[in-house]
Amino acid sequence: PQTTGLLYPRESETREVRSLDGIWNFVQSDQYNVTQGIRERWYKDDLSKVRKTIPMPVPASYNDIGEDAGLRDHVGTVWYDRRFFIPKYWLKEKRVWIRFGSVHYDAIVWVNGVQVVKHEIGHLPFEAEISNNVLYGKENLITVLCDNALLQTTIPQGSISEKPTDNGVTLIQSYTFDFFNYAGIHRSVVLYTTPKLYIEDVTVKTDLADKNGSVHYEVKVNGDKGNWLTYVKVNLRSKEGDIVASHKSGPELKGTLKVENVKPWWPYLMHPEYGYLYNLEISLCNDEQEDIDIYRLKVGIRTLAWDKSSFRINGEKVYLRGFGRHEDSDIRGKGLDLALITKDFNLIKWIGANAYRTSHYPYSEESMQFADENGIMIIDECPSVDTDNFGQALLDKHKSSIEQLIHRDRNHPSVVMWSIANEPRTKSLSADSYFEKVANFTRSLDPTRPVTAALNAAADEDKAGKHLDIISFNRYNGWYRNPGRLDMIIRNVMDEAKLWNKLHNKPVLMSEYGADTVAGLHLLPAFIWSEEYQATLFSKHFKAFDNLRKVGWFIGEFVWNFADFKTEQSYTRVGGNKKGIFTRNRQPKAAAHLLRKRYFGLCQEL
Ligand code: GCB
Missing domain, CATH: 2.60.120.260 (Galactose-binding domain-like)
Incomplete structure (x- = not known):
């Protein structure tokens, strides 16, 4: 690859x-x-x-x-x-x-x-x-x-079997992950x-010190340079188009641009000017000719830092509030749809979220650009879901998916964490060294962002958490666990988050919680599948999160899911997974209004 x-x-x-x-x-x-x-x-x-x-x-x-x-x-x-x-x-x-x-x-x-x-x-x-x-x-x-075809050595995994039908036999693709294999x-x-001699690749890294920002760039070119000395001229332009820094490289094609009175990239609503992007203009030149090739890249200047109890952007603690999502819509399935992406970002901002996880695979490059522009922080997930049967062939492919993902997304300021898996089967002994390798490989490619995975094994049985920088956990209290019981959620969420933190002494976030909800189904007192139930289940989680936020190391909450989406056919799914706060057509359920109140309330508080 x-x-x-x-x-x-x-x-x-x-x-x-x-x-x-x-x-x-x-x-x-x-x-x-x-x-x-x-x-x-x-x-x-x-x-x-x-x-x-x-x-x-x-x-x-x-x-x-x-x-x-x-x-x-x-x-x-x-x-x-x-x-x-x-x-x-x-x-x-x-x-x-x-x-x-x-x-x-x-x-x-x-x-x-x-x-x-x-x-x-x-x-x-x-x-x-x-x-x-x-x-x-x-x-x-x-x-x-x-x-x-998905097999045991593909990312994600699946298996194919042959089954008799009324007219003969057929092949069936099965998989354990919960979204349709579009x-x-x-x-x-x-x-x-x-051009024949061209800019092949650009990598940027950014830094901040007081009011000054810096952009370190490195350019790769490909093609026949002839006998000329090749270099790049680089301009950094403000949003308004003014040149704020310039640099002329030597033949090693790299350098640093210093930006005075920098406008850092901030998450949505964390600063009046969020999602600020500069435009990096790179021109490939040699002694004979200027502008042999020109490429432009949007750059957000920000720093990330994390320790045992916090996650910081530009030195300030961040609390992530968002959801897990899917690329999914009627008719198109997972096909890129610019109308849908634009609408979704309008809804994300309407609801006051500042983050989402690209559950459970890399999303389109166009949506990553929207996230940069809108200050939406991305937990960028590779396509490994429900990973099991850990072997060398799978490990190689898993690493390849991470390498390709990091290569594609490393220049996006919106990407703030790498998620190396969703709900891997981390109880098994072999998960230990497997995830040690995957996590270390990820860090070796990009030490500037923390590594996480959305875990769902019991905290005291999981073997992967110790290899991560930040613990994310998925748990369905009041749904898969104790369905119908809204009176056990606060205690269970708090106990579990505390246990993860106690075992690993790292920041913890809840990467999934939620309840399937049929839009328009109203049942009082709250009963599962109704809008009342989803809203009440959310409000119980909010109480737990508010208690946890006081302890410091609890750094984020993510609802499952932004919108209803299609799954494989199963008797637990009514026309698909209905845990969305929006329907598949992007209309709000009652819980969306509640979440909006919470997310805007959270950002006023901070
Ligand atoms: C999970 C999975 C997600 C599912 C969700 C559910 O834990 O990570 O892919 O869709 O549960 O609704 O069952």
């Missing part, structure tokens, strides 16, 4: 970006003949010449586009293709790239019948240079094979160009 390059595709004076989003042609493979397309080389020509294709939107999950359960529940491979033009003038002085925001779970991409890239693990971008594969001034063909080309596909 790629752990260099992959800069978010942006236009500039030297770069062009063209979208390949739109309607593609689509073929579902026969479940029992998944390799047929490869054997018969369907990528050599239009899919429509070998099979009847159907129209499929990109980006979107394919599962809910049809009206056929066979497509929704498909296990194995599907094919996409479309044609596109490459202008003739791109041939001169340009490199041409193809980039996918994410394809779930496995993908192989061919351009004009030649394989150009292969990628495994959904929710993460990948790209390939296709300068030598495309026809200039002509039409070209792109073909994508996507496989949704698949397809989930995020945008773009063609973009760079």
Whole structure:
């Protein structure tokens, strides 16, 4: 997997970006003949010449586009293709790239019948240079094979079994995680160009001292430098566009920009000016030519620090208030939807939250940019859910998912923690060394952010907590535990949080709590599944949190979930998981109004 390059595709004076989003042609493979397309080389020509294709939107999950359960529940491979033009003038002085925001779970991409890239693990971008594969001034063909199969060595894990049906047999994909295994080309596909000698990668780290900020940058370039001495000129611009700092690097292409009277990046409502971003403008030059390549990156200047009892941004203690979420909506499934992201951020701000966890996988790069702009702190989670059967192959893939995630997101000021797993089975002995390795690997890649995981084993049986910097725990008091009992919550939440802290002497946050709630179901006295029950269950948790906040090391509360979402079919799920404070259509349940009061109240207090 790629752990260099992959800069978010942006236009500039030297770069062009063209979208390949739109309607593609689509073929579902026969479940029992998944390799047929490869054997018969369907990528050599239009899919429509070998099979009847159907129209499929990109980006979107394919599962809910049809009206056929066979497509929704498909296990194995599907094919996409479309044609596109490459202008003739791109041939001169340009490199041409193809980039996918994410394809779930496995993908192989061919351009004009030649394989150009292969990628495994959904929710993460990948790209390939296709300068030598495309026809200039002509039409070209792109073909994508996507496989949704989850096995014991994939991230997340699953298993496939064969079951008899009324007409024969079928393959069933099972998994223990609680969200639908949507698949397809989930995020945008773009063609973009760079010059032959180009900026391949940029890393920034920031610091603050009194009123001064600094931005350390490091640039990687790729391509033939010739005999010229290469350097970068870097400008840091304010939001208003004024240059506030400049630097000219030596041939090592790195340096530090000093910013006087800095405007730090603050979380939402922690400061009147939250989410402040500078614009870092990088120009690649040599002794002969300036502006060989230009790339711009938004930068938030902030520091993070943590110890046994606190988590601080810019030296100030932060209390995180937010939720776990999903990328999920009607029809599109996990497909990128800018209307949805924009609406969600409006709702996040309406409710007064300052954080969320990207449960249970990396979210779109576009949503990370929104988080930067809005001062929303992100606990950035890799796609490891319910991890079990710890082995070397799984460990390698788990590390790869973290490496790719950190590579993609390391420059976002909004990312304040890495979550290396959700509800791993950490009771088992083998979880100990497994999570020691995963946590240390994460720290070795990024020592500037704390490592956490959302744990749900009993605190005194868990083997992973000791390897983390911050303990996050998920617990469903009044739901999976003592359903219907609203009178045991305060004590249980407090006891558990205290136990985690006592065992590890680290900051603790509650990463999940909640209750399934059917919007419009009212039952008094509060009864499970009703709006009254969800609201009362929340208010009990608030009491526990208020008591815990007095002790200092309790640093955050996260409701499960922001919105209702689709899951696998099960008798515990009514049309999906209904623990949202918003419905799947983003309308508030009663508890949303209560949460809004609390979250705004919390930020006034602080
Ligand atoms: C959990 C999981 C989450 C589920 C939730 C639930 O503990 O982390 O993925 O959706 O419980 O509602 O059961």
